[in-house]
Amino acid sequence: MTRTVEFALGASLAYVVVLFAVAYIGDRRARQGHVGWLQSSVVYTLSISIYCTSWTFYGAVGSAVRNGLEFATIYLGPTLVFVGWWLLLRKLVRIGRTQRITSIADLISSRFGKSEVLGALVTIIAVAAVTPYIALQLKAVTTSYQVVAGLPLDQTDFRAGFWLAVCMAVFTILFGTRNVDANERHHGVVAAIALEALVKLCALVAVGVFVVFGLFDGPGDLFAHAPPGYLHTEDIFGPRWVTLVVLSAAAIVCLPRQFQVIVVENVNERHLSTASWLFPAYLFVSCLFILPIAVSGMTVMPADSDPDMFVLTIPLMAGKEGLALLAFLGGFSSATSMIIVSSIAVSTMVSNHIVAPLALRLSHGRVRVSGDVRSLLLVTRRIVIAAIILFGFLYFRVSGQSDALASIGLIAFVGVAQVLPSLIGGLFWPLANRRGALWGLCAGFVLWMYTLALPSLESDWPITARMMAEGPFGLGLLRPEALFGLEGLDPLVHATFWSLLANVTLFILGSLSRDPRPLEWVQASQFVDVFRGGGKVATGEGARIRRTATSEELFILAQRILGAEQAQDFFDATARRQGVNQGLPMPTEDLMADLERRLAGSVGGASARAMMAQVAGGEVVSIDELVNIADETARIMRYSQALERKSAELETTARQLREANERLREIDRQKDDFLGQVSHEVRTPMTAIRSFSEILRTSNDLESAQARRFVTIIHEESIRLTRLLDVILDLRVVERGEIPIALEPVDPDALLDIAAETCEGLSGTAPVRIRRLGRAGGVRVQADPDRLRQVFINLLSNAVRHNDKDVVDITIDSQVTDGVFEVMIADNGPGVLDEHRDRVFSLFSATWTREGQKGAGLGLAISRGIMRRMGGDLTLLDGAPGQGARFRVTLPTTIEEPPP
Amino acid sequence: MTDRPERTESPWAAGTPRRWRDLAMILPAFGLVLFMPPVIGLFVSEYALFGVPSIVVYVFGAWAALIAVAALINRRLSAPARSRADDERPP
Structure with a gap:
């Protein structure tokens, strides 16, 4: 037994050392410029797999034992989101890259007019959801450690959890806070979590293959041993199934750590395209053996054993200690990678949306030193990382004995799903504004706490128990798990329904209740129309926002946040672009917009804006310009209208030309005819003249009276001919049909x-x-x-x-x-x-x-x-x-x- | 008009990704229908394929099919996207 303890301890320690080494090597390679495989789409996909935490690593089997196929919902939601990457993720990643988004809180805050309040609110929701989630990971690792080490499970040994927490805090602080710019990838961390993704997949597959082909004789034999009726009920495909698919789909986007790896750490949109099928494939493979492990656990394990630990206990039971160790390391790596990325994401949010705004207000009027904000941010992030992990541990320490933690995973999902309405609305609905987001988020957050988080504490808090049964102050209508008398639903479905309903309704009503402010318009157009040039407008034709500052002031600001070296680089590059050979670049609006975006990459959109405002004065957005430019859709419509008008004009011109051509041809034809006619008309009197003169010439015996008559006719005809010619030859007269008549x-x-x-x-x-x-x-x-x-x-x-x-x-x-x-x-x-x-x-x-x-x-x-x-x-x-x-x-x- | 070269080329050059792009947009809705009641409930039965219950075969089969289509779309979409991306890159 002690051999196993030592072995497990040694293996975990060795594993942590390997992690540090990989992270260190990855970081060094990146610094030397050898990014290579670190920036491949496979590594990107593997880093997204931090979605599979130890809760899913161990818990999925437990869920499969209790509810059959229900465990698959947690993976089907993300599969659908990734398979449909063209709709949502592509836009999200593009916005993240053009706007230098640092976290999901930053996204929401930037979209709704760079609001500080929204950033802080989303941060609070994230912290509230993530801290217990980290506690859950610590608990899973502790339990698994106890199982592998053969320690009794009724007494929780917190030492393993504590040391794990310390190791992870050190690791994250070392490799996760190297740069203040959150958009610059943490190469060391990415290398480490890619390795962890492989380890946990291999572990799960190894255990699965052993179960199917080692313990049983292939899948047919395995399922033949399943308890009767297992998997043969339609009951699970009800509201809870739908809710879980929706929640997991929301979680893959809204969980801070997922947003961090999918959006913030993305370097190439093509990686997303690959991940669109590779990540679902990863989920597919990790799910493939969950059912077999569950079935075999139900068959070969004693009835009272914990199904959540089957992944570990089955190999131990079969005497495969090596396999058990691999499974332990798999669960360990799921936990550690989740803790690392979550704490990085949350620390960025806290430092940018809570500490930075506060520091800005407090430091007003103080002396500003180069790099002071930068170091403040870095120190804050390190402290927050340590604090988050510590809080996670404390939460685990306090509630470790109860079962409250087990449901934390899904509770966290519901919590972060509250961000979804604002996110989707912000991405696709130009009229969505700050008020709607604020109302929706607040309502969703409060209802989530009240209907789900509060009841989860029932067993620990006597007050809660009474409130659960009778409602607050005896108001039965307000019972947390049967709000407004909605009884009989699964608590998770109940909470999801009410919180998202209130969230979406208030989001829409709030957005419709007032017009977006100018800055909200600008941001909305840059987000919603990101594929139609909305993202480029700010850089190219940035005459929308007017503010003034000197280059020196801007340089000092850049130094404070980016550090002296990077600020110098940035200003040199800008100066070169402007064609300025010496000194600082001109303080153009382009420079300010660039700088603000650059700063936003470090401190978040809201704080960057506030800092720019301290230097350059508040931006003035002219309404006229907005009406003309900001509404990209209107602009495109105007453009197409102009095109239509132009094409209509062209058509008219073409028609007129055609008509003119027709007229010309007609006139030409008339002229031809006319010439023919003229000769004909002239010939008529000519014929008369000729005939009579012929008679006169040939007849010698003509009476003189008759001869005179003939001559008179000849004379009259000649006169008429002359007149006729006068008239007929006057073309204009004929053409107008006007012949003078007396x-x-x-x-x-x-x-x-x-x-x-x-x-x-x-x-x-x-x-x-x-x-x-x-x-x-x-x-x-x-x-x-x-x-x-x-x-x-x-x-x-x-x-x-x-x-x-x-x-x-x-x-x-x-x-x-x-x-x-x-x-x-x-x-x-x-x-x-x-x-x-x-x-x-x-x-x-x-x-x-x-x-x-x-x-x-x-x-x-x-x-x-x-x-x-x-x-x-x-x-x-x-x-x-x-x-x-x-x-x-x-x-x-x-x-x-x-x-x- | 019709005999101009860009006219005859465009249906092939722009049309093919367009069709795949539309498929990429409709695919999640399709998947949603596959995995949601009532469709998924239809496959709960006593039947088994090589001893594996039909519902398990259905869920994992549909899942794998979805991934395969997504992979195919990715291949079709990324081919022209690559050349465009190269064009856009500054010299």
């Missing part, structure tokens, strides 16, 4: 006669016969005689030209109906096809033609235009096909006499 009372029948006479001369291939049917008889119309005659001639010549008969037969019928003079001109030609009827009158339409012959488009269009200008009209009458075209010309009559 109205005077004329006799339309006389004009018709002249026109008919003119056309009789148009003897083409076929003889033309024009018949006058009716006459209006001396009516007068207001018209331009030239134009009216042009219209008549046009119609008649059309009738002649578009005729395919041997004898062109044209009838002219004029009459007066209801004061309207009306002429009907009909021919015996082919008529107008139905499909051409609409287009006959359109300007320059040359479609109403016979094959191969240029039509009279211009003529008809102009004719109708002329008629309408004179107050009349020109229409094409309906007619059966083959009947020939019938045109009607109408003009209102007048009683005015023609000029003498």
Whole structure:
């Protein structure tokens, strides 16, 4: 027996020595610049595995014995969070890196306007949750030590716990507080906990493999030995199952030590991507053998043995002392790595959010020495580390005999889960503000204490026992485990429900109750829009916050916090960037923003801001600038609106261009047509002139009266031609459809006669016969005689030209109906096809033609235009096909006499 | 428009990670459904696979599948991300 004691003691001591050595080597390598494997994604993943503490190392088996698969919830929640890293963790890590976040308290405080109160509140919650948790680790190590050493379990031997506490405090202080900048990795510590992660995994797997294949004949044989009904109940998949998954998912983000390793110590976002599956795989492997160990414990161990210690007692029972020692070291390493990282995380929080703000207030007006804040912070952190571990030990010492510690793990989970609403809200909801976070956190914290932490002390505190049963002051409604009469729930589910409900509700109501303050807006946009340039705004275009300070003041401030050497480096680098060759850089806003972020990496956002304010005066955030810039979403929306507007403008321009192009083409086409038409129009009188002159030239026996008539016609046609040319060649006139018209009372029948006479001369291939049917008889119309005659001639010549008969037969019928003079001109030609009827009158339409012959488009269009200008009209009458075209010309009559 | 080279390339270059990114976002919800009642309760039965109770096989099987998909997503996402990260690095 004593051999085992010595062996266990020696092994633990040797293990601690190895830890120190690994940490020392890791630290030295990092200092020499050989980071190498220390910054690999595997080491990052292994460091996250501090999630598996000795509580899970030993306790998981106990839980599996009592509740079957329920132990898996503690690992399934983190698995889901990591598998979904793209949603939450990626954003968290990016923010942590851009904002130089030092802890979860710093994250909450920075997000909600760098609030000191929030930082302190989260710190208090963390301390309240972590201290008993550390006590739990000490208890686990002590118990396991007693088991391995074969000491009786009814008497707790506190010496092991005490010396472990001392060792861990020394280790953490040595390797965990080398730098004041929390963002600089603790390489020694990381190396040590990566080793510990491997040790605990190997230990668990070794025990598991031994149980499955050493004690039993494979998994089938093992499960065949399980107690009847074990694992065959659906009861565990109820509210408690859901609650535990949610709580463990919250814990993997919100536990201070998890936040420390996942966010603060992250050096490369790609490591997170690897950890997204490697860490769940780690959890998977460590869970794989929990059930087998539990089942075999239930089978081979005496009924009264402690299931929490099966990992140790089964190998001991089987006489495998080496394996038992390995298991002991596994549990030992789970405990130590948790204590180390937790105390580092909590010490950073306490020093940055409680001590630094207090020191700032107290030291106001004192002499400031280079590095004073830095040394204050480092000393504080060392003291806090020692104090936290000591408190943990004291807690263990006080309540070590009771079972109160066993449930501490889950109680701590509920405690840190109170930060979750503010965290999620802060990351995704721009309107979430300080008031909401404060209300939510306070309510959640109080309810957590009241419904969960207080009842856990029941056995130690007689007052609590009465309060539990009857409620405070006999108020049954306020009983801690049946608040507002909600009975019958598992205490954990009950507490989680009420605390998170109150937390979330007040967080939302508080956030909605007032507008965010300017600084909250700035921070909100940098957090919520971190992937949309929100994080970069502060560095690049940092004109948002205006404050003034001299370079000397800033330099002194930097020296106080960063130390002389680092401050010098920082200012030199900035000066080089600004192009200043000698002395200090210009005190630009960029420099101040950079410096504040740098300081935030050491003292936290709130304290850094307060310190900058002491030097540079409070920042003034102009509301106008905020409205314009800070709301990144609005900016993006404005940008996209501008784009839309621009594209709409482009579209309009394109349409206008298209239309203009169309018009140009139309005009071009019209010009072409016009030229064709002009030649046609000119040819009509020319043909008349030529025909009559031909007759005159060839006929020798012509009567002189007839000859004179022919010459007169030739003369009149020449004059008309000249006028026509005058009019037609004036392009602008034609294009506008404006032909000058001089109205005077004329006799339309006389004009018709002249026109008919003119056309009789148009003897083409076929003889033309024009018949006058009716006459209006001396009516007068207001018209331009030239134009009216042009219209008549046009119609008649059309009738002649578009005729395919041997004898062109044209009838002219004029009459007066209801004061309207009306002429009907009909021919015996082919008529107008139905499909051409609409287009006959359109300007320059040359479609109403016979094959191969240029039509009279211009003529008809102009004719109708002329008629309408004179107050009349020109229409094409309906007619059966083959009947020939019938045109009607109408003009209102007048009683005015023609000029003498 | 359609025959411009960047048009024809983009569906492959940007589309593939996009699909995996969406899968990465939906995966936790999927996992949540797998591990939450009532789905998980369906697998509590007397059946056993090689002597291992069906519920145990289900929990660990679904868990392993989730990890495998996450690993696959990680591989798909990190390939283009790497080249982009290199581009962004200052000279």
